Amino acid sequence: MRRKLSCLLLTACAGGALMAQQSPELKQVIDRLDRLEAQNRDLMAEIRALRLQLAAGQPSPAAPPESAPQTADAEAPPQPLAERVDVDERRIADLDQSKISSDHRLPVTLTGMLLFNTFLNGKGAGGADNPTVLPPNGGQASGGATFRQSVIGLKVDGPGLIGGGKLTGAAYVDFFGGGTGLNQTVRLRVATLDATWKNTTLGLAFDKPIIAPREPDSLAQVGVSPLTSAGNLWLWQPQVRVEQRISLTEQAGLRAQFGVYQTAESGTGLSSPDLAKARPGYQGRFEFWAKSGSRRIEIAPGFHVSSTRVLGQSVPSRIGSIDWLIRPAARIDFTGTFFHGENTGVIGGLRQGVNVVNGQARAVGATGGWGQFTFRATRRASFNIYAGQEDDRNRDLSLGGIGKNQGYGANIMYRLGSNILTSFEASQIRTTYLGSGTRINPHYDLGFAYLF
Numbered sequence: 001m002r003r004k005l006s007c008l009l010l011t012a013c014a015g016g017a018l019m020a021q022q023s024p025e026l027k028q029v030i031d032r033l034d035r036l037e038a039q040n041r042d043l044m045a046e047i048r049a050l051r052l053q054l055a056a057g058q059p060s061p062a063a064p065p066e067s068a069p070q071t072a073d074a075e076a077p078p079q080p081l082a083e084r085v086d087v088d089e090r091r092i093a094d095l096d097q098s099k100i101s102s103d104h105r106l107p108v109t110l111t112g113m114l115l116f117n118t119f120l121n122g123k124g125a126g127g128a129d130n131p132t133v134l135p136p137n138g139g140q141a142s143g144g145a146t147f148r149q150s151v152i153g154l155k156v157d158g159p160g161l162i163g164g165g166k167l168t169g170a171a172y173v174d175f176f177g178g179g180t181g182l183n184q185t186v187r188l189r190v191a192t193l194d195a196t197w198k199n200t201t202l203g204l205a206f207d208k209p210i211i212a213p214r215e216p217d218s219l220a221q222v223g224v225s226p227l228t229s230a231g232n233l234w235l236w237q238p239q240v241r242v243e244q245r246i247s248l249t250e251q252a253g254l255r256a257q258f259g260v261y262q263t264a265e266s267g268t269g270l271s272s273p274d275l276a277k278a279r280p281g282y283q284g285r286f287e288f289w290a291k292s293g294s295r296r297i298e299i300a301p302g303f304h305v306s307s308t309r310v311l312g313q314s315v316p317s318r319i320g321s322i323d324w325l326i327r328p329a330a331r332i333d334f335t336g337t338f339f340h341g342e343n344t345g346v347i348g349g350l351r352q353g354v355n356v357v358n359g360q361a362r363a364v365g366a367t368g369g370w371g372q373f374t375f376r377a378t379r380r381a382s383f384n385i386y387a388g389q390e391d392d393r394n395r396d397l398s399l400g401g402i403g404k405n406q407g408y409g410a411n412i413m414y415r416l417g418s419n420i421l422t423s424f425e426a427s428q429i430r431t432t433y434l435g436s437g438t439r440i441n442p443h444y445d446l447g448f449a450y451l452f
Contacts, residue, residue: 106159112152112172114450115222118145124429124441129180130221132228133350133405134431134439148175148184149222165197176223190236201243209233209347210241210259210283211302211321214335216372216386218411219423220445228348230407230429231370231388233321233339235348238262239283252290255300259283263306263317267345268354274311281306281317281347294330299323304347308354313361315354317343336371344368350390350402357398365393380415399435406430409443419451 119129120143126135129146151174158167170192177187194203208215208225212233216226225234241259248254261281268275287300304319319341326334342363345353349368354361370388377383387408394403409427416422425445432438 107157109155109157110153110452111155112452113150114147114452115150115219116145116147116448117149117220117445118447119143119220119443119445122440122442124439125443130223130443130445131429131441132224132230132407133402134429134441136400136433136436136439138439138441144180146180148180150175151189151222161195161197163197165195167193167195169193174223199245199247201245203241203243205239205241206236207239208236209261209304210239210257210285211304211319211339212323212337212348213285214323214325214337216335216370216388217374217382217384217413218386218409218425219413219421219447219449220409220411220425220427220443227370227386227388227407229350229390230405231368231390232337233319233344233348235264235267237264237347251292252288255287255289257283257285257287261304261306261347263308263346264348265308265346267347267349267351268308268310268315268343269345269352270310270354270356272310272356274309276309279306279308279346285321294327296325296327298325304341306343306346308343308346308361308363310354310361311356311359315343315361315363317341317346317353317363319344319347331376333374334371335374336369338369340367342366344390350392350405352392352397352401355396355398355401362396364396367391382413383410384413385410394434397434401434402431403434404430404432406432421447421449421451423447423449 121129121131121141123141124134124138125131125142126137126139127142129144129148151172153170153172156169158169161167170190172189172191173186174189175184175186177185188206190208191206192203193205194201215232215234218226220226221228225232228234239259239261241257243255243257246254246256259282261283263279263281265276265279282305283303285300285302287298289296289298291297300323302321302323304317304321306317308315308317319339321337321339323337324335328334342365343353344366345351345364349366353364353366355364356362368388368390370386372384372386375383387406389404389406391404392402394401397403407427407429409425411423411425413421413423423446425443425447427443427445429441429443430438
């Protein structure tokens with residue numbers, strides 16, 4: 001008896017010494033596998049109990065011979081430790097290859113669109129792939145193909161914030177910088193960093209103006225927003241903004257937005273060394289929305305206020321706007337924006353917002369906007385018809401200035417697969433110069449997009 005007790009003590013001491021020599025990582029793997037085996041045993045016990053309950057409610061079959069082996073409920077012997085560790089390592093390697101990680105272990109999602117366009121221009125394009133304003137002198141008709149409008153983006157799901165908030169971010173780039181041929185460079189399009197609570201969002205962004213969040217649907221014009229300089233105030237610029245959401249009922253609410261937007265003073269059309277490159281602008285937008293079943297309406301008035309400093313003078317930029325979404329039925333949308341004001345070039349209007357005559361700088365008045373009608377014929381096919389213009393006040397311009405710039409077009413988009421789109425679009429730009437008439441250019445585009 002004493003000899004057996006001594007053997008047991010020696011065995012326990014040897015096992016303890018062996019466990020002490022194991023690395024912490026190996027011990028964690030062993031503990032995890034032991035827990036999994038314990039869970040498997042519990043599941044097997046539950047399965048046996050369920051079988052007994054089912055057997056109790058059915059006629060008992062003839063009892064098998066006592067010598068028959070009970071293999072159904074027998075537990076498989078545990079695998080050797082080396083094999084279990086090897087299986088776990090392979091699973092960890094597979095998971096590491098199928099995810100995108102960040103240094104701070106935040107979830108990151110890769111998204112974007114691989115877009116191929118082939119196009120044909122008339123004689124008025126002046127060498128541009130898809131012009132937004134036509135030059136005074138045209139040229140030869142041209143055509144080509146490009147991947148430059150492809151977009152790559154990253155979305156980050158950040159940590160929680162005090163008060164139940166959440167931090168999120170996103171950044172999108174394309175290849176529309178530089179020129180055609182081999183001179184194509186990566187360019188930042190849009191970037192956002194938002195801290196969002198239940199009813200409030202604080203954001204830092206490189207994005208469109210707050211007063212012009214909407215734009216027409218097009219795969220032909222992605223490098224810049226559709227109807228640029230023809231009613232769409234699109235210019236992506238740095239900004240700080242805050243949004244407050246107010247629920248009126250379950251079917252209606254308000255959304256108020258305020259922000260400081262960095263203007264692009266090159267939009268004045270001036271090149272004076274006394275011209276500041278950027279100025280702060282103040283913007284606000286107030287959206288009312290309501291819905292009933294598949295029907296929905298959104299109407300949002302807005303404003304922009306800033307000033308341009310040139311030649312020791314202050315030239316105002318004052319713009320009022322209203323944008324809307326009207327959905328009278330599930331398959332039909334009518335969207336658009338209207339604006340009126342002066343010096344609109346600093347946020348994406350025609351680049352002639354300020355005119356200097358005899359040393360006196362004055363703002364150029366402008367009225368413009370755009371509208372789009374969308375019909376979703378099937379789950380795969382949709383039709384879009386859009387038109388827009390910016391009409392600058394002629395008396396504020398010099399001879400040779402652009403009195404009016406118009407754009408209109410139509411496209412059909414068809415979803416070949418869950419993430420494959422194709423589109424055919426026909427559009428036209430009409431640019432009217434004071435003193436020299438109107439230039440016209442048609443544009444035809446066939447696009448294929450792979451969404452990822």
